[in-house]
Amino acid sequence: LSTFYRLFHQCRKTFAPLNLTDYEAIGRCEQEVPEYFNFASDVLDKWSQIEKEPSNPALWWINGKGGERKWSFEELGFESRKVANVLSGPCGLQRGDRIIVILPRIPEWWLLNTACMRTGVVFIPGTTQLTAKDICYRLLASKAKCIVTIDALAPVVDSVASQCQFLKTKLIVSESRRAEWLNFSDLLKAAPAVHNCVKTRSQDPMTIYFTSGTTGFPKMVEHSYGSFGLGFFICGRYWMNLTPSDVVWSMSDTGWIKAAIGNVFGPWFQGTCAFVHAMPQFDPKVILNTLCRYPVTTLCSAPTVYRMLVQHDLTRYTFKTLKHCLSGGEPVNPEVMEQWKNQTGLNIYEGYGQTEIGLICGNMKGMKIKPGSLGKAAPPYDVQIIDEKGSVLPPGEEGDIAIKIDAKRPFTFFTRYVDDPVKTASTIRGNFYITGDRGSMDEDGYIWFMGRSDDVIISSGYRIGPFEVESALIEHPAVVESAVVSSPDPIRGEVVKAFVVLSPSFTTQDRKKLACELQDHVKKVTAPYKYPRKIEFVEQLPKTITGKIRRSELRNKEWGQI
Ligand code: BCO
Numbered sequence: 001l002s003t004f005y006r007l008f009h010q011c012r013k014t015f016a017p018l019n020l021t022d023y024e025a026i027g028r029c030e031q032e033v034p035e036y037f038n039f040a041s042d043v044l045d046k047w048s049q050i051e052k053e054p055s056n057p058a059l060w061w062i063n064g065k066g067g068e069r070k071w072s073f074e075e076l077g078f079e080s081r082k083v084a085n086v087l088s089g090p091c092g093l094q095r096g097d098r099i100i101v102i103l104p105r106i107p108e109w110w111l112l113n114t115a116c117m118r119t120g121v122v123f124i125p126g127t128t129q130l131t132a133k134d135i136c137y138r139l140l141a142s143k144a145k146c147i148v149t150i151d152a153l154a155p156v157v158d159s160v161a162s163q164c165q166f167l168k169t170k171l172i173v174s175e176s177r178r179a180e181w182l183n184f185s186d187l188l189k190a191a192p193a194v195h196n197c198v199k200t201r202s203q204d205p206m207t208i209y210f211t212s213g214t215t216g217f218p219k220m221v222e223h224s225y226g227s228f229g230l231g232f233f234i235c236g237r238y239w240m241n242l243t244p245s246d247v248v249w250s251m252s253d254t255g256w257i258k259a260a261i262g263n264v265f266g267p268w269f270q271g272t273c274a275f276v277h278a279m280p281q282f283d284p285k286v287i288l289n290t291l292c293r294y295p296v297t298t299l300c301s302a303p304t305v306y307r308m309l310v311q312h313d314l315t316r317y318t319f320k321t322l323k324h325c326l327s328g329g330e331p332v333n334p335e336v337m338e339q340w341k342n343q344t345g346l347n348i349y350e351g352y353g354q355t356e357i358g359l360i361c362g363n364m365k366g367m368k369i370k371p372g373s374l375g376k377a378a379p380p381y382d383v384q385i386i387d388e389k390g391s392v393l394p395p396g397e398e399g400d401i402a403i404k405i406d407a408k409r410p411f412t413f414f415t416r417y418v419d420d421p422v423k424t425a426s427t428i429r430g431n432f433y434i435t436g437d438r439g440s441m442d443e444d445g446y447i448w449f450m451g452r453s454d455d456v457i458i459s460s461g462y463r464i465g466p467f468e469v470e471s472a473l474i475e476h477p478a479v480v481e482s483a484v485v486s487s488p489d490p491i492r493g494e495v496v497k498a499f500v501v502l503s504p505s506f507t508t509q510d511r512k513k514l515a516c517e518l519q520d521h522v523k524k525v526t527a528p529y530k531y532p533r534k535i536e537f538v539e540q541l542p543k544t545i546t547g548k549i550r551r552s553e554l555r556n557k558e559w560g561q562i
Contacts, residue, residue: 171183
């Protein structure tokens with residue numbers, strides 16, 4: 001009987017259809033977006049029926065201390081169906097409900113992500129650097145009914161849970177039990193393995209990301225099953241250049257869209273293995289040794305990571321299988337590309353995108369790389385440089401980097417900023433979507449990044465809103481007011497710099513100590529990656545006649561423009 005089952009199973013695998021050509025045409029906007037699409041049933045479950053050669057796992061997770069998990073697409077399907085039953089059973093979640101998932105790089109994150117697709121629950125990831133205030137804000141803004149996290153963050157959630165009236169269920173991924181929390185492993189063991197994936201329309205909401213802007217607290221960027229699932233096909237195939245024989249290691253924290261692109265949709269659409277190192281602390285040596293020991297073919301990382309890696313003597317390491325390197329999240333400097341190329345023989349293929357849109361421009365494999373440029377428009381986009389009236393500028397002129405939208409908004413775009421129609425509408429100028437970045441285009445269609453058109457700071461690949469840092473600083477008794485801007489940094493591209501006006505009772509204090517105290521304070525109030533790495537105490541801040549702080553004046557000074 002077992003032989004019969006094996007043969008039957010093999011036949012089933014060989015004949016299962018997954019039409020990548022159709023998905024490519026859809027991704028290029030040459031074919032209609034299907035009315036119904038669900039990445040779990042339409043892609044993952046299809047891959048689990050196909051005999052893949054070589055049979056790389058779908059997910060390969062290591063923790064660097066001997067812990068390892070490898071799941072084929074079939075195993076991923078089996079486990080994620082059980083998790084789907086946990087969500088709709090004991091967690092009491094229904095289609096359309098929202099769940100906040102704050103987990104480090106552990107396999108459960110991938111299961112929950114997939115289980116949300118199976119149940120239609122809207123997945124809201126968050127970085128583990130979030131503090132109590134950040135979590136409370138996210139729970140209230142999103143009206144999430146459930147939160148999932150780990151031991152370290154459970155007390156943080158508990159400290160604000162009573163203020164969050166929409167929160168009904170807390171789920172902990174832990175070896176131990178915690179009062180008032182459901183335990184993920186216990187529920188998983190008991191969960192049934194049979195689950196019918198919901199039928200989702202391509203435009204149904206699938207995920208929400210909180211993203212920072214110049215004003216106010218982070219906004220909720222909503223993506224649909226079409227924009228997220230289908231939208232990343234081109235990115236996985238042409239920018240990441242993935243095939244079923246590849247093993248891609250994308251290092252992003254699970255809280256960012258880059259983790260979804262590089263570690264879920266990009267690879268899994270192409271049947272590629274997503275390799276994950278838990279790496280709780282960033283350590284360049286761990287990265288270099290891992291690249292030597294594991295058969296990683298494709299590396300995707302923030303430019304800051306490459307800048308940190310090239311500080312080491314890379315010739316002492318042999319990356320036997322590495323053949324394609326990608327970077328995104330911030331511009332990569334030509335010097336770093338050159339150093340990386342000299343020491344490893346490999347180019348860095350830069351991609352430029354954002355949480356709202358995914359990949360906008362890129363250096364696709366095989367394309368001539370112009371170091372320092374963002375590459376060319378990625379299909380299906382028509383990227384142009386425009387002026388404030390919405391007219392296209394000639395090559396070489398600086399303007400707003402924008403995406404042409406004809407009669408119909410591309411399906412790959414985010415659907416909206418949740419509860420913020422004014423902000424959603426503000427991204428459109430005439431027939432263009434405005435990215436918020438400034439740049440120029442050369443005669444060959446390559447885009448050159450020049451900076452943000454607003455006050456957002458891009459540091460180490462993080463998008464940081466000055467208002468959030470200023471709000472954290474003002475909570476300290478020493479701060480009367482502050483202005484936060486970007487400042488150049490050789491490793492992180494740019495860093496957060498705060499100009500601080502002190503309260504009279506603090507002006508005689510040791511400035512160095514006070515600066516450290518303010519930095520620690522910000523790390524406690526909001527996610528630590530936002531803390532001001534530079535602080536300058538000033539008597540007063542430059543202001544307009546109406547009393548608005550002139551951040552641009554301070555920023556220009558930092559960047560040597562005045
Ligand atoms: O550098 P410091 O040590 O002074 O401070 C670090 C941490 O030590 C500190 N910290 C973290 N947790 C803390 C804490 N302090 C107190 N209490 C805690 N619980 O805070 C600072 C955090 O900075 P970091 O995250 O930059 O740390 P690190 O170790 O230097 O990491 C370097 C990178 C490069 C690994 C990291 O910066 C990084 O992951 N950057 C990439 C971000 C990214 O993936 N961006 C992509 C976003 S998606 C996108 O752009 C769309 C593209 C389509």
